[in-house]
Amino acid sequence: MNPFLFLSFFLSFSLSAEMVKIPAGNWRPFLKEINSRLGESIKIKSFYLDKYPVTQKEYFEFIEGNPEWKKGKVSSLFADSGYLGDWKDNVPDNRTSHSPVTYVSWFSANAYCQWKGKRLPSESEWEYAASFPEAGKNKKVMESVILNWYGEQKPEFLPSIGKYKNKFGVYDQHGMIWEWVFDFNNTSVTGDSRQDTDLESNLFCGGGSLKANDFSNYASYMRYGYRAGLKGWYTAKYLGFRCASNQYVKDNPL
Incomplete structure (x- = not known):
């Protein structure tokens, strides 16, 4: 295919990076916060979150600029x-x-969000938004979507965005990819050895449930454990991102 024709075709479609307002609310973190008691809820301020994960097309526009x-x-x-x-x-x-x-690092994802006048969501913001199931469905249905994704054979090519939607209208936080958050290493060990007494060394041990608000929440164990093993320069086949903001940011498509 003529590369110029491809580029014209590619740029002729523009998915606007719409943002969804996530209302303020109380959220009980999966893991006990340093300054909180087990089971205690924390206040999440209202914020805006991208409706979809950042697409390949949108990232292409970023690197062109x-x-x-x-x-x-x-x-x-x-x-x-x-x-x-x-x-x-x-x-x-x-x-x-x-x-x-996908195949993007924390640094490149962070640079993209800043270019858009946004930021990466915090872990608490991402988890709070992701804790709400589809409209009219309960959390058991949502957990089934997540666990099925963990167990299924991953496709060579990821499907287009818009597969799963929660009650706020945020798509594909589950069942599509892993996503970077700003403080992804919030649950990493502090030293150079996994003999540390910090969180990661205990997360999957018998004592891990002592730090968790719901030790039966396998999906959250997986997410927190995955993030704990990341470094900012890492990339992976099923690791992408979306952006957040304290105020609505209107996208300006090409």
């Missing part, structure tokens, strides 16, 4: 060798332009 984030130009301090590993010649596959972008 910020060539320092193109594949092959990013310092190894900010992204490992897997960065944009499914792209060829700095262009995503035309079959996945509306699929979530």
